[in-house]
Amino acid sequence: MxxxxxxxxxxxxxxxxxxxxxxxxxxxxxxxxxxxxxxxxxxxxxxxxxxxxxxxxxxxxxxxxxxxxxxxxxxxxxxxxxxxxxxxxxxxxxxxxxxxxxxxxxxxxxxxxxxxxxxxxxxxxxxxxxxxxxxxxxxxxxxxxxxxxxxxxxxxxxxxxxxxxxxxxxxxxxxxxxxxxxxxxxxxxxxxxxxxxxxxxxxxxxxxxxxxxxxxxxxxxxxxxxxxxxxxxxxxxxxxxxxxxxxxxxxxxxxxxxxxxxxxxxxxxxCQLDIPFSNYITGSSAFTHKAGIHAKGVLADPETYEAINPGDFGLTREISIGHHLTGWNAVRNRAQSLGLNLDDQTLRAITQTIKQQADDNALTPQEIDDLLMEASLQTAGGLA
Ligand code: AKG
Structure with a gap:
């Protein structure tokens, strides 16, 4: 119908x-x-x-x-x-x-x-x-x-x-x-x-x-x-x-x-309410992708794990990186957003570092950027 x-x-x-x-x-x-x-x-x-x-x-x-x-x-x-x-x-x-x-x-x-x-x-x-x-x-x-x-x-x-x-x-x-x-x-x-x-x-x-x-x-x-x-x-x-x-x-x-x-x-x-995290479309995590497998799929094509395009509602998606479920595709994407040209081996190593540290405490976006910048400085031709 x-x-x-x-x-x-x-x-x-x-x-x-x-x-x-x-x-x-x-x-x-x-x-x-x-x-x-x-x-x-x-x-x-x-x-x-x-x-x-x-x-x-x-x-x-x-x-x-x-x-x-x-x-x-x-x-x-x-x-x-x-x-x-x-x-x-x-x-x-x-x-x-x-x-x-x-x-x-x-x-x-x-x-x-x-x-x-x-x-x-x-x-x-x-x-x-x-x-x-x-x-x-x-x-x-x-x-x-x-x-x-x-x-x-x-x-x-x-x-x-x-x-x-x-x-x-x-x-x-x-x-x-x-x-x-x-x-x-x-x-x-x-x-x-x-x-x-x-x-x-x-x-x-x-x-x-x-x-x-x-x-x-x-x-x-x-x-x-x-x-x-x-x-x-x-x-x-x-x-x-x-x-x-x-x-x-x-x-x-x-x-x-x-x-x-x-x-x-x-x-x-x-009404002095919080919008629940689980709210349809406007909840704080409605467009946050976390697990490495999800991040990889969404970075390749958002429809892999999104039935709703946040852009249609004037919103943006977020890829969460600083946790133990992260994957190197998400880390590579962040490095690319920062204009850093890091090889796959370095990115995989940084991913392992993040996982290890995040087993105790999630890393902030700034801490991830610092790790990437530091790696970039240590490798020849760091800036793209
Ligand atoms: C209700 O039954 O919960 C109402 O608020 C009235 C609904 C109606 O008038 O259609």
Whole structure:
């Protein structure tokens, strides 16, 4: 299934705000929205205007920037919330209501019949008020809801002919990619509507689940920068980009990829987080090659051990040399970068010295350069 036709709903300013250390000022929200717009995300989801006075004012502030992206807000399934959302002038309203036994009992106390009636009332109300608004209906906790309940709800909503999009949510991060694929496939076949996927990462499947949703025909995926969100968050923007890029670069070529490091850094700084070393694309070791065999392959052709070209993201690869796993190809490459013309025998000897010393302590780049310079001075015709 070709994955060209999807849209990113960037929810750092909604789901991301629910992360433990995330609080954004108005100016920060505008800066984040502007960068995400420059990156090319199609939609930006913002916190409900009902959450707090500034939440409401900030929707208007971001709208006033006249960005290319569509601004959405996320509200409960009530007329009052929907009216507040419409009043802000947003381009789209995302309406959600829980359908799992847990949420029906502890969140709103309604059964499936009541959920359908309420949703029909609220969605009709929104359409009357605002015929052109982008309207989405989603069940919360879709993957702990019974399949029969879900189908009753989605088919009833689809039949109304009022919404642009249906959403499904893996609210507590329990879904397997195969389950996501099946549900999305079923909804696409039965309703013909656009489908959005929102997936939490509690058990580490958020990116795989988003990809499975797209493979099954979903049209929209929710992301946040660095995967911020409730608990340990949702599908990260960079992780989704990495997943799709490695399937086919064309899937993400419309985005301004070199902006990704700046976006990750901005959010990390605001939320006082370190970007994890293992982060997709922007982690500190994402493009560091260490073992001698890897260094040799990458020096011959980076694709030997890289599925992602760091240059596409404005980043550079690093060959780590000063350790006991090093190889002489990496050492030779460093010597060549320094303009030193050392013969193979000398380079192999220096490699052995590095390995021996690094068994106790890794060598710094400067210490390696010193070894190479010293060898160069000792051999005739050292400088190339
Ligand atoms: C969740 O279920 O985790 C949400 O944040 C709501 C998702 C949605 O509205 O699609």
């Amino acid at each position: 070709p994955l060209h036709n999807f849209h990113i709903i960037e929810s750092t300013l909604r789901e991301g705000e629910q992360f433990s250390t995330a609080t954004f000022t108005t100016a920060q929200k505008i800066e984040i929205a502007t960068l995400l717009d420059q990156f090319g995300v199609e939609m930006l989801e913002m916190t409900s205007p009902c959450a707090s006075p500034r939440s409401e004012a900030d929707i208007r502030a971001v709208l006033a920037e006249n960005l290319n992206l569509r601004v959405l807000t996320h509200v409960r399934c009530t007329r009052e919330d929907a009216q507040r959302a419409i009043d802000t002038g947003v381009h789209g309203v995302d309406i959600v209501i829980g359908t799992s036994p847990q949420l029906m009992t502890h969140s709103h106390g309604k059964d499936i019949r009541q959920i359908i009636d309420l949703a029909a009332d609220v969605l009709s109300f929104v359409r009357e008020q605002s015929p052109d608004i982008i309207l989405r209906f989603s069940t919360e906790d879709s993957f702990r809801s019974s399949e029969a309940d879900l189908m009753r709800v989605y088919l009833a909503i689809a039949d109304l002919g009022l919404v642009n999009r249906l959403g499904i949510a893996d609210t507590v991060g329990v879904a397997m990619p195969s389950q996501v694929w099946r549900l999305v496939n079923q909804l696409v076949r039965m309703t013909g509507l656009d489908i959005e996927f929102h997936g939490h990462n509690d058990s580490g499947c958020a990116i795989a689940n988003a990809a499975a949703a797209l493979e099954a025909g979903a049209t929209h995926v929710d992301t946040t920068v660095l995967g911020l969100g409730e608990r340990n968050g949702i599908t990260p923007l960079g992780g989704l980009i990495a997943r799709l890029y490695t399937l086919n670069r064309d899937y993400v070529s419309r985005y301004n990829l070199p902006l990704l490091p700046q976006i990750d850094r901005l959010i990390a700084d605001i």
